[in-house]
Amino acid sequence: MVYFDAASAAPLHPVARQALTASLDEGWADPARLYREGRRARLLLDAAREAAAEAVGCRPDELVFTSSGTRAVHSGIAGALAGRRRVGRHLIVSAVEHSSVLHSAEVHRADGGSVTEVAVDRAGAVSPSSYAGALRPDTALACLQSANHEVGTAQPVAEVAEVCRAAGVPLLVDAAQSLGWGPVEGDWSLLAASAHKWGGPPGVGLLVVRKGVRFAPQGPVDERESGRASGFENLPAIVAAAASLRAVRARAAEEAARLRELTERIRTRVPRLVPEVEVVGAPERRLPGIVTFSCLYVDGETLLHELDRAGFSVSSGSSCTSSTLTPSHVLRAMGVLSEGNVRVSLPPGTAREDVERFLSVLPGVVAGVREKLGAPVSAGAAAARERDDVLVVDALGRRCPIPVIELAKVIGDVPVGGTVRVLADDEAARLDIPAWCEMRGQEYVGEEPADRGSAYVVRRVS
Amino acid sequence: MVYFDAASAAPLHPVARQALTASLDEGWADPARLYREGRRARLLLDAAREAAAEAVGCRPDELVFTSSGTRAVHSGIAGALAGRRRVGRHLIVSAVEHSSVLHSAEVHRADGGSVTEVAVDRAGAVSPSSYAGALRPDTALACLQSANHEVGTAQPVAEVAEVCRAAGVPLLVDAAQSLGWGPVEGDWSLLAASAHKWGGPPGVGLLVVRKGVRFAPQGPVDERESGRASGFENLPAIVAAAASLRAVRARAAEEAARLRELTERIRTRVPRLVPEVEVVGAPERRLPGIVTFSCLYVDGETLLHELDRAGFSVSSGSSCTSSTLTPSHVLRAMGVLSEGNVRVSLPPGTAREDVERFLSVLPGVVAGVREKLGAPVSAGAAAARERDDVLVVDALGRRCPIPVIELAKVIGDVPVGGTVRVLADDEAARLDIPAWCEMRGQEYVGEEPADRGSAYVVRRVS
Numbered sequence A, B: 001m002v003y004f005d006a007a008s009a010a011p012l013h014p015v016a017r018q019a020l021t022a023s024l025d026e027g028w029a030d031p032a033r034l035y036r037e038g039r040r041a042r043l044l045l046d047a048a049r050e051a052a053a054e055a056v057g058c059r060p061d062e063l064v065f066t067s068s069g070t071r072a073v074h075s076g077i078a079g080a081l082a083g084r085r086r087v088g089r090h091l092i093v094s095a096v097e098h099s100s101v102l103h104s105a106e107v108h109r110a111d112g113g114s115v116t117e118v119a120v121d122r123a124g125a126v127s128p129s130s131y132a133g134a135l136r137p138d139t140a141l142a143c144l145q146s147a148n149h150e151v152g153t154a155q156p157v158a159e160v161a162e163v164c165r166a167a168g169v170p171l172l173v174d175a176a177q178s179l180g181w182g183p184v185e186g187d188w189s190l191l192a193a194s195a196h197k198w199g200g201p202p203g204v205g206l207l208v209v210r211k212g213v214r215f216a217p218q219g220p221v222d223e224r225e226s227g228r229a230s231g232f233e234n235l236p237a238i239v240a241a242a243a244s245l246r247a248v249r250a251r252a253a254e255e256a257a258r259l260r261e262l263t264e265r266i267r268t269r270v271p272r273l274v275p276e277v278e279v280v281g282a283p284e285r286r287l288p289g290i291v292t293f294s295c296l297y298v299d300g301e302t303l304l305h306e307l308d309r310a311g312f313s314v315s316s317g318s319s320c321t322s323s324t325l326t327p328s329h330v331l332r333a334m335g336v337l338s339e340g341n342v343r344v345s346l347p348p349g350t351a352r353e354d355v356e357r358f359l360s361v362l363p364g365v366v367a368g369v370r371e372k373l374g375a376p377v378s379a380g381a382a383a384a385r386e387r388d389d390v391l392v393v394d395a396l397g398r399r400c401p402i403p404v405i406e407l408a409k410v411i412g413d414v415p416v417g418g419t420v421r422v423l424a425d426d427e428a429a430r431l432d433i434p435a436w437c438e439m440r441g442q443e444y445v446g447e448e449p450a451d452r453g454s455a456y457v458v459r460r461v462s
Helices: A014-026 A036-056 A069-083 A099-110 A128-134 A157-167 A235-250 A252-273 A300-309 A329-334 A352-374 A402-413 A427-440 B014-026 B036-056 B069-083 B099-110 B128-134 B157-167 B235-250 B252-273 B300-309 B329-334 B352-374 B402-413 B429-440
Strands: A063-066 A090-094 A114-118 A139-145 A171-174 A190-194 A205-209 A277-280 A290-295 A341-345 A383-386 A390-394 A419-424 A443-449 A454-459 B063-066 B090-094 B114-118 B139-145 B171-174 B190-194 B205-209 B277-280 B290-295 B341-345 B383-386 B390-394 B419-424 B443-449 B454-459
Touching (some): A063 A069, A069 A099, A069 A139, A069 A190, A069 A205, A300 A341, A402 A454, B036 B235, B069 B099, B157 B171, B390 B402
Parallel strands (some): A390 A419, B090 B114, B139 B171, B171 B190
Antiparallel strands (some): B063 B205, B277 B290, B290 B341, B443 B454
């Protein structure tokens, strides 16, 4: 198998493995204890904290280890909001944050707080001016990822941090996807990260709270990790996490250049090799190892399955690959096509040959899926000319990508200037029909309520 | 070094180590993913859940893995309280619970809930009737440990569960100290445990919520672990935890009998070898591997330090070994002596010779500490006969065990029937002076406010 899903999880880095094994022997005891084994564990913990702090660019006493990146985000947001409760209860997040940030925002909203979601452009990036516009006198905290986990787009963190700093509002940066590549620039206030994204073991996150930032840990606390992360420290994993962060950083510049070249090749080749493809995410300001594209008239689950059969492990933001049958919130916020979505995220060390083989396999796989889906005209999705020469496509009860396939089949029958109404009740259609119009140069008129689902109206302009 | 602090943490079990190493290769991927590595990770996770559920005696879908035992307790209590919020906001805990339970209770109280702390007897055990007495119409949840982590006393969980069940109140059992020895008996509703107590790696806890128990997870949740434990699953550690639970259980009966004999030997020998010692905790209904005793006129920190020098790692509930300079809440609740406290907790496999060597070293170590502390009469702690023939010992500004040492020095000068007032401002004196009276057959009259600290009044009766 060729594993192209490093943004989900990476196999343990050899250095991490070595450190883990060694500290299972040396670091199993309670670092709070006074006897020899405890003191040895304490030394290991202190050394790991110093190494991690150096990699982040903070003081060791500003950094605590949590049980996961998700936990670091949850604790960081809750503690920062509580620390500034007197200022107000307004929270700013971008629309493309990791679910851990958005779940924290939901909890805050349910608890009576207010939340502003900052929109992104079609490449998935926020602008510093939208953060500036979202700031209010009662803003307690702003959150922004360093780079997006689904499309790789880097965010203007330093600029947003400056805007927030000027307003006296702390900025929490979710650096999960980027910390292995380098420190987060700019004058941020809090930072969260996750070790298993940089080849460390699972079960370790980082939470950094800069000195001077008001912070009130929420929920039950104990004396561990400065009262910011309770429970027995997962020491062997912490030591391994710090060791692998140091190891990946040592080769980050070289490896970033190499992976960037490989993802650049995918970015340019895929649209030439596969018809009807949209590569999404920022072309320049982006992570080195992630490239994401969506294929019209393809369902993501079948595509993933066929790629898996062909020996490639990738992930997808398509609705059919999620348990809730809704497309990825990131693709939705960007307004790009979600059907047939593929995220390729290369682990460090990815061989060029594997990328070439992926490029040689992909066109046939996509064509095969399209053939399976598109060849027979479905009986249930009949097109009928109705009142005022409006063509109606009934795709009710059909899942992504069928509504778009049916639309594409009939658009040629619509006179230029005429419209077609697509009836659909699949959540993905709301995103994918406008995205299809954008890709094919047709006009998306809008969505209208219908007896069942919605009617999506499209005008043929070319 | 001989490590006698298994109740804090145990070195990784060889089976856990093997499982951990293997699943670092096989189980690093995201079990939520559809590709091969993800499916393999899912299989490992499912198998670990089944093994753990079998050991607990529950259904696999009732059990989730958390990032620590502490986390399992925090989430379990918060979720159970929220699930029964309509019934009321009253929580019952015993006075000798683990700090994770008491911290949860503090948070609940701070949030407007009410908490009843059930008292324990001098052996550290609760009685089912005190739980029955604490139950109210608005009781949302009761918590009880299966066995105490400091003195080893087993609690009457099955009986308390029955009392709670009859009142329709769920019982959460903190089984951290006992789960390696066997399943928790009785009709409990929720259970929390911690893998590194049974030789598993740190970073893994268990939370079991029986079907039918109302439970509303608090804080941000995601789709992992049935929405009850968020963040990427720590799969290699989970696999190792389940494997070691199975391994220790396979030898639990045999090993329990062996360790019980060793701790029984410490229980009987220590009072014969060391003068002025109180062995605390239940003599019969107790964990196999834990024995705790307190030595009069000894400070815990020096004792631990000297035992460490002699090659033994133990822990202590004495005030001087805690960061807050207060004695262990467990010893306080039991009303037993806290000075010179030593907890010996034997890991499975402890050799008899190590226990014998401990018994041969201990008397000299205690005598040495006592000599250092007790030989010179402190200038600051002068005894003076004052009004109405009351002897006053001024131990203000002196830390445990000095107040008790000074009391012991003058008691011979007090006529039988007369009293002595000990002035002290060390928190431990409040516990240790009554405990000393109990041990020495003198009458503790009570505590009175003083200009500084308190005056503890003792009447000589023999």
